[in-house]
Amino acid sequence: xxxxxxxxxxxxxxxxxxxxxxxxxxxxxRDLPDKDGFELIIEAGGKKQIFTIDELAAIKDPxxxxxxxxxxxxxxx
Numbered sequence: 001x002x003x004x005x006x007x008x009x010x011x012x013x014x015x016x017x018x019x020x021x022x023x024x025x026x027x028x029x030r031d032l033p034d035k036d037g038f039e040l041i042i043e044a045g046g047k048k049q050i051f052t053i054d055e056l057a058a059i060k061d062p063x064x065x066x067x068x069x070x071x072x073x074x075x076x077x
Contacts, residue, residue, distance in 0.1 A: 006038055009058050013040075013066050022074050044073050 010029060017024050026043040036055040041048065049072070057065050 005059060009062050012062055013069060016066050016070055017073070020070060022070055042073060049073065
């Protein structure tokens with residue numbers, strides 16, 4: 001996944017979380033070697049979660065992927 005697309009995905013995630021009043025204390029990402037995707041490391045509500053994001057899903061339906069992440073973060077608060 002191109003860095004620019006990943007950055008756009010992360011920005012959309014931050015914006016959606018802010019709109020839904022889900023506090024994210026820290027958010028970072030890293031490439032997955034030899035895989036089509038990346039990992040998101042999200043710290044929210046004192047908990048650290050790592051999500052593997054499939055490149056195709058993030059490009060094809062970024063808002064759907066973001067909604068899934070937001071729901072999981074919100075459930076764990």
